Amino acid sequence: MRNVLIAAVVTLAAAAVVAAPLDTGRALAVMHERHEGMETIGKANKAANRELGGAPNLAVVRTSAAQIADLSRKASGWFPAGTGPDVGKTRAKPEIWQNPQDFAAKAHNFQVAAQAFNAVAATGDINAMKARFADLGGTCKACHDKYRAEEKH
């Protein structure tokens, strides 16, 4: 049942990725929101990573985890068709829209991992936090390695 549900969610998300392209104004707005959202996730991730290395300030870990979990829910809507590098400045690769199923599955994995980290951050179990944080990082990396272009200086 769970697998069927996941498949349905992924298919729906994939459908959003391949849907009719947006007009330029809306596309650029989405791309801006996406960029800001990714920046915020990155900052929160760095804050959590710093804390989890030593004796963590749990308040920082919890705030970061909640922020990432919240944004992870929005992330699957950040990549509608027509928001690629042909439209504006972005490091999102065209491959995203060539592999909608795979991309949606990766976005889904990110969302699941972000929620798992957020759940464990509420507890006091630091080892579990580290483990879920590592899982979460793996889902970031899986997508970025494949679908994000290199930064240009």
Place this chain on the structure above:
Amino acid sequence: MQGVPRQISRGRKTLSAEPRGQLVWDLPVRLVHWLLAALILFSWWSVKNHHTDWHIWSGIAILTLLLFRLLWGLGGSSTARFANFVKGPRAVGAFLRGQWTGTGHNPLGALSVLALFGAVAIQVGLGLISQDEDGLYMGPLARLVSSDTSDSARDMHELWFKVILGLIVLHVAAILYYRLFRGQKLTKPMITGRALVDPDAEPMRPGKWWVAVVCLGMALAIARWVVAGAPPFGS
């Protein structure tokens, strides 16, 4: 070995008479040189291919090499010692006028050695305090600085690589220049350790093997301390 005349006498006096030339670079110097070249290549490849963890370990290996070379430059063979080959501008001028005889680095080459080692040391330092843009990896000393500083360090680390590339290009160009216009082969001595040198020049005085072992032990200990997060092991 049959048919090949074996060199029985390896005494200092007979070295210059050997057809293979005499020893100018000891084994530690050659190993550091080629390992450094290989690790710089590997560092570049690993980070381009998203193996950030390997990239960090490669940087730590480079740190260990630099520390070892620094120590060996104080107590190693005569041609490895900084005090013997780092000279002032007057010596560089004399070398450029063709008035230099010696074994090992010439005074101009010495500046190139310092530039390369200095640039790589800066690169390692920047890497140690960097974090990746996603917050998945941190250099072992990144927790000693703020998150913003780690991000800036990463940007500089990326830019500084261009400086290192420039120095590598200059290094290879100089070797080609000596090969093509001066008829001097510099690569082979860096592999075999041997070169034909001016008979008037003072031969290399080899370092002691146990000093190399001590230098390596110290370099590994310092690198281990850095990996632990330095001062009293992290912030």
